[in-house]
Amino acid sequence: PLAVLTDVGAAANLGLKLHWSSGDVNWDYYVEYVRPIGWNRGVGTALLMIRRLAVVDVGETPIYLGVVPVPTTRGNTAEFVEPMGNVRFQVSWLDAGGRILKIVAKRL
Numbered sequence: 001p002l003a004v005l006t007d008v009g010a011a012a013n014l015g016l017k018l019h020w021s022s023g024d025v026n027w028d029y030y031v032e033y034v035r036p037i038g039w040n041r042g043v044g045t046a047l048l049m050i051r052r053l054a055v056v057d058v059g060e061t062p063i064y065l066g067v068v069p070v071p072t073t074r075g076n077t078a079e080f081v082e083p084m085g086n087v088r089f090q091v092s093w094l095d096a097g098g099r100i101l102k103i104v105a106k107r108l
Contacts, residue, residue: 001094002033002048002101012100020086020107027054029087033070033101046070046098048091050080070101081108 003010016031030051036043048068054061068080074093081088087105094102 002031002103003099004033004035004037006038007099010100012094016103018087018105022086025054027052029065029082029105031089031103031105035098048078048080048089048101048103050082050089052082070098072098074098 001012002016003012003014005014007014016029018029018031020027020029030053032049032051033046034040034043034049035046046069048070050065050067052063052065054063065082066080068078068089068091070091071078071093074096077090077092079088079090085108088108090104090106092102094100
């Protein structure tokens with residue numbers, strides 16, 4: 001379960017850090033739920049933001065991978081396959097009002 005970072009009263013994670021490794025390659029995916037409320041009003045629609053951070057010889061390399069528009073109704077699912085094709089992220093509402101999301105990350 002995932003809620004907006006500022007929704008401290010939600011019974012859910014306020015952000016996700018998912019580790020991925022394959023051989024010598026290691027990185028973390030950072031997943032955040034953003035709703036067009038408060039200081040995020042300008043985003044226009046609810047989004048799942050996905051970033052990746054790898055530690056390499058030159059230091060950390062943060063990469064913004066993309067966004068997944070959050071479905072507008074319960075029961076629908078949206079998905080995003082990160083550009084390297086390693087992980088599929090699926091997002092759907094966990095509660096009736098869209099306050100908490102269900103996130104499924106699957107290694108491909």
